[in-house]
Amino acid sequence: METPPPAATPLSKMQRNLSGTPGGPKAREEKIRVTVRMRPLNRKEQAMYDLIAWDCLDEHTIVFKNPNQERPAIPYTFDKVFAPACSTQKVYEEGAKDVALSALSGINATIFAYGQTNSGKTFTMRGVTESAIKDIYEYIKNTPERDFILRISALEIYNETVIDLLKRESGPLRLLDDPEKGTIVEKLNEEVAKDGQHLRHLIGICEAQRQVGETALNDKSSRSHQIIRLTVESSLRESSGHVKSYIASLNFVDLAGSERISQTNTCGARMKEGSHINRSLLTLASVIRKLSGGKRGHIPYRDSKLTRILQSSLGGNARTAIICTISPSLSHVEQTRNTLAFANSAKEVINTARVNMVVSNKTLVRQLQKEIARLEGELRSPDLSSNSCLRSLLVEKELKIQQMERDMENLRRQRDLAQSQLDLERRSNKVPKGSNDYGPSSQVVRCLSFPEEKESAKGKRTPERRETVGRQAMLKSLLASPDPSILVGEIRKLENRQLQLCEDANRALEVLHKDFATHKLGDQETAETMSKVLSEIKDLLAASYTPEEIVTADKADLVEKITQLKNQGNTIASLERKLENVQKSIDKLVSAFSSDETPENKTRLRKKKILPFALSNSPHMQHIIRAPCSPLSSTRKTMEHEIENRAPENNIGVTISDTFSKLHKDTSRKHDESCDSILSREGSPATRQSKSVSVKKIQKMFKNAAEENIRSFRVYVTELKELVAKLHYQKQLLVCQVLELEANKSMNEENDTPDRSPLPWHILFEQQRKQIIMLWHLCHISLVHRTQFYLLLGGDPSDQIYMEVELRRLTWLEQHLAELGNASPALLGDEPASSVSASIRALRQEREYLAKKVNTKLTAEEREVLYAKWEVPPVGKQRRLQLVNKLWTDPYNMQHVQESAEIVAKLIDFRVSDENGREMIELNFSSPFNKKSWAGWNFISNLLNL
Numbered sequence: 034m035e036t037p038p039p040a041a042t043p044l045s046k047m048q049r050n051l052s053g054t055p056g057g058p059k060a061r062e063e064k065i066r067v068t069v070r071m072r073p074l075n076r077k078e079q080a081m082y083d084l085i086a087w088d089c090l091d092e093h094t095i096v097f098k099n100p101n102q103e104r105p106a107i108p109y110t111f112d113k114v115f116a117p118a119c120s121t122q123k124v125y126e127e128g129a130k131d132v133a134l135s136a137l138s139g140i141n142a143t144i145f146a147y148g149q150t151n152s153g154k155t156f157t158m159r160g161v162t163e164s165a166i167k168d169i170y171e172y173i174k175n176t177p178e179r180d181f182i183l184r185i186s187a188l189e190i191y192n193e194t195v196i197d198l199l200k201r202e203s204g205p206l207r208l209l210d211d212p213e214k215g216t217i218v219e220k221l222n223e224e225v226a227k228d229g230q231h232l233r234h235l236i237g238i239c240e241a242q243r244q245v246g247e248t249a250l251n252d253k254s255s256r257s258h259q260i261i262r263l264t265v266e267s268s269l270r271e272s273s274g275h276v277k278s279y280i281a282s283l284n285f286v287d288l289a290g291s292e293r294i295s296q297t298n299t300c301g302a303r304m305k306e307g308s309h310i311n312r313s314l315l316t317l318a319s320v321i322r323k324l325s326g327g328k329r330g331h332i333p334y335r336d337s338k339l340t341r342i343l344q345s346s347l348g349g350n351a352r353t354a355i356i357c358t359i360s361p362s363l364s365h366v367e368q369t370r371n372t373l374a375f376a377n378s379a380k381e382v383i384n385t386a387r388v389n390m391v392v393s394n395k396t397l398v399r400q401l402q403k404e405i406a407r408l409e410g411e412l413r414s415p416d417l418s419s420n421s422c423l424r425s426l427l428v429e430k431e432l433k434i435q436q437m438e439r440d441m442e443n444l445r446r447q448r449d450l451a452q453s454q455l456d457l458e459r460r461s462n463k464v465p466k467g468s469n470d471y472g473p474s475s476q477v478v479r480c481l482s483f484p485e486e487k488e489s490a491k492g493k494r495t496p497e498r499r500e501t502v503g504r505q506a507m508l509k510s511l512l513a514s515p516d517p518s519i520l521v522g523e524i525r526k527l528e529n530r531q532l533q534l535c536e537d538a539n540r541a542l543e544v545l546h547k548d549f550a551t552h553k554l555g556d557q558e559t560a561e562t563m564s565k566v567l568s569e570i571k572d573l574l575a576a577s578y579t580p581e582e583i584v585t586a587d588k589a590d591l592v593e594k595i596t597q598l599k600n601q602g603n604t605i606a607s608l609e610r611k612l613e614n615v616q617k618s619i620d621k622l623v624s625a626f627s628s629d630e631t632p633e634n635k636t637r638l639r640k641k642k643i644l645p646f647a648l649s650n651s652p653h654m655q656h657i658i659r660a661p662c663s664p665l666s667s668t669r670k671t672m673e674h675e676i677e678n679r680a681p682e683n684n685i686g687v688t689i690s691d692t693f694s695k696l697h698k699d700t701s702r703k704h705d706e707s708c709d710s711i712l713s714r715e716g717s718p719a720t721r722q723s724k725s726v727s728v729k730k731i732q733k734m735f736k737n738a739a740e741e742n743i744r745s746f747r748v749y750v751t752e753l754k755e756l757v758a759k760l761h762y763q764k765q766l767l768v769c770q771v772l773e774l775e776a777n778k779s780m781n782e783e784n785d786t787p788d789r790s791p792l793p794w795h796i797l798f799e800q801q802r803k804q805i806i807m808l809w810h811l812c813h814i815s816l817v818h819r820t821q822f823y824l825l826l827g828g829d830p831s832d833q834i835y836m837e838v839e840l841r842r843l844t845w846l847e848q849h850l851a852e853l854g855n856a857s858p859a860l861l862g863d864e865p866a867s868s869v870s871a872s873i874r875a876l877r878q879e880r881e882y883l884a885k886k887v888n889t890k891l892t893a894e895e896r897e898v899l900y901a902k903w904e905v906p907p908v909g910k911q912r913r914l915q916l917v918n919k920l921w922t923d924p925y926n927m928q929h930v931q932e933s934a935e936i937v938a939k940l941i942d943f944r945v946s947d948e949n950g951r952e953m954i955e956l957n958f959s960s961p962f963n964k965k966s967w968a969g970w971n972f973i974s975n976l977l978n979l
């Protein structure tokens with residue numbers, strides 16, 4: 034690419050190339066070019082015998098002529114100083130030409146004139162624009178290998194209103210912020226210039242349209258800031274085989290002049306114009322001052338339309354030249370000093386000019402092909418020093434591939450083993466010939482098997498975790514095994530755990546119930562709910578208790594077992610519903626407590642204060658104080674005893690009881706201490722006043738303790754719910770396995786063909802999707818990820834690979850989290866494993882984030898419909914968060930899932946687009962609305978080495 038002819042003057046004092054993208058445009062830092070032009074004394078000034086107050090010492094320096102000669106004046110230096118005799122052509126050549134012609138090589142450029150009114154800005158800018166147009170067309174003529182398109186637009190800023198100078202009838206125009214282009218003027222008319230003459234004609238129109246008025250200083254004073262913008266687009270002709278196209282804007286800015294009302298003798302409209310002009314010039318000066326100070330704090334670009342529009346030219350990516358025009362006269366010396374001070378600041382401002390290159394797709398492909406060829410060449414090259422990094426990467430990848438091959442081999446061996454076991458079984462059961470040659474369904478094994486890489490972590494296992502790991506190893510071998518009797522045994526164990534869980538829940542509820550009954554907490558309805566739930570759980574316990582052991586696993590047994598399991602699923606679901614009810618009751622209680630500060634309550638409290646003795650002497654006092662402090666006093670011992678005697682294999686039960694007991698202990702300790710101190714104070718001789726205060730404190734403490742109990746129970750109920758969900762999921766997987774084996778068996782009996790036909794895709798898709806949804810829930814996966822995945826993958830055959838990958842990742846992750854300390858936060862004790870807690874935290878943050886979006890993304894009407902549908906109370910705090918907290922919480926309910934996904938999609942502006950959606954799922958695990966990745970899912974991707 035040829036560059037425009039260089040300017041005759043040297044470039045600004047400081048220039049530095051910045052490295053750009055390889056093969057891409059370079060960025061260059063350079064200071065704004067600042068020149069000063071002094072006009073001759075005009076007729077009026079001459080007539081008044083005004084004196085010339087400034088001396089141009091040389092081409093770069095100007096100094097105030099000091100008539101007193103007491104102190105030498107400080108000279109000002111600039112890129113150029115043009116004395117009154119200098120022609121405008123010289124000013125252009127040496128002050129603006131190279132900046133103007135940058136636009137031809139794709140760099141945005143701005144030339145503007147700054148100075149007091151009547152100092153010669155318009156006079157100078159007209160000449161500069163004319164010369165630049167001449168040069169541009171000259172350049173176009175001398176560059177036949179390129180095609181050029183020139184477009185022109187023009188605006189004025191008059192009294193802070195933007196007007197289109199080519200289409201005045203459009204009225205005031207708005208400024209918009211574009212993330213790529215910066216500030217743009219909405220609906221600004223743009224005309225293509227056919228040639229130089231046409232362009233000059235259009236500029237003539239703009240000038241004629243501009244606001245001009247008469248002041249004492251200037252007959253034709255510009256009352257607005259004018260910006261003429263030429264957009265130059267150029268590309269090499271097809272035949273040349275070159276690749277680049279450029280696009281750049283060249284702005285000619287003629288500012289209105291700063292003025293002193295005393296000197297311009299303005300009033301009325303002129304005065305108003307003057308104040309607008311001065312205000313925007315003040316903002317321009319303050320932007321320049323801040324930029325020149327090198328401080329990158331707040332730059333007040335937005336304080337005026339002028340600075341907003343010129344933002345990219347002031348410390349941005351354009352090349353900029355400022356011509357400061359001054360009057361030589363002594364009567365304007367203060368104004369000239371201001372202009373020179375502005376010029377002094379402006380010369381320190383640094384821009385980072387960039388080439389705006391437009392590359393066509395065809396060109397891009399060609400460039401990429403070249404880049405690939407170059408990289409391939411580097412790889413082949415024996416010179417290790419130049420590409421050692423690439424080589425080591427290659428070696429690393431190769432090692433990974435080898436490891437994966439070994440893993441595959443291992444899996445193949447496992448499959449063969451399973452197959453031979455199945456053969457053995459078939460032979461022993463005398464299965465007819467031609468039966469299924471395969472082991473357990475590949476998709477079930479795939480869902481339930483574990484990657485080999487976990488082997489490496491085995492050495493680090495602690496004795497406490499040995500049992501969990503042992504169980505998982507057992508489960509692993511079990512899943513590879515086709516023997517249904519083992520599966521049934523495993524299911525039996527799950528049932529036992531479920532039973533224990535029910536017992537735990539029952540005990541907790543009893544305690545809660547007692548507390549509520551004893552201290553009359555909550556309303557009648559809550560008390561009824563509690564006793565109802567209690568009796569239902571008792572029924573549940575009785576119903577699920579099946580004493581006899583299943584030892585055989587023949588077909589009849591299996592069918593019966595599966596039916597039983599399905600029923601169990603229902604009971605689990607009903608247990609969940611009941612827990613949900615308990616949760617609701619607790620929520621009600623909490624809200625009742627939090628609204629305790631009602632005026633009525635306050636009055637009640639006041640009344641109580643009047644009768645302190647009656648209350649403190651009450652026989653229930655001790656009980657009232659102690660009860661909230663030790664909610665489990667009646668049942669705690671029994672529970673502890675039971676926990677101690679429980680079989681060690683029941684780790685889930687132990688952990689839950691531990692948590693529960695711990696919760697209780699913490700509460701108990703804290704409040705026992707406070708209560709003791711209060712009681713001792715009660716016993717000491719005290720005034721009526723102090724007793725009244727104590728009672729108030731006791732009441733407050735009682736309330737706090739009760740609230741804490743309720744909170745503890747709420748946590749506990751949540752934990753129970755999670756555990757139930759987890760057990761249910763494990764059971765589902767096992768049921769799946771059993772069903773699969775069963776189906777295989779019956780198929781083998783009926784069918785003599787050796788080939789096993791796979792499940793139709795739509796059925797398999799539904800199954801996999803359900804599993805994925807459950808795993809998302811268990812692993813606390815980001816709601817945005819769930820939504821995108823759910824909405825993007827609708828069951829198309831091409832979705833298969835994404836489903837499999839997701840399922841595999843999540844299965845592995847779930848197991849990994851379980852190994853770390855179980856996926857449920859309830860089971861983690863005081864210090865949850867960082868991965869789990871990070872995921873939960875991230876999910877909570879994500880919900881908070883989404884809640885903030887509710888008001889902006891949904892109309893008031895839509896919100897109200899949703900609040901009603903999702904049972905968010907009409908009055909209450911944080912309704913948005915309440916709504917979002919209900920989304921994606923029920924992995925069993927497909928309608929809930931669908932509706933949750935739709936709401937989240939709306940909140941994040943997500944629309945299903947086939948073009949890049951899948952890549953997003955495949956490659957992007959960070960939240961699209963936040964560049965900071967989610968701790969939870971990001972951690973997951975780290976775990977998976979993605």
Ligand SMILES: Nc1ncnc2c1ncn2[C@@H]1O[C@H](COP(=O)(O)OP(=O)(O)OP(=O)(O)O)[C@@H](O)[C@H]1O
Pocket residue numbers: 071072073075117148149150151152153154155156157251253254255256288289290291358
């Ligand atoms: N270098 C110069 N040589 C000769 N005449 C000049 C020169 N500069 C300006 N003038 C004359 O001075 C007068 C004022 O110039 P001009 O209108 O360009 O000032 P301005 O700074 O644009 O004023 P305003 O801010 O009020 O619009 C004009 O008559 C113009 O012809």
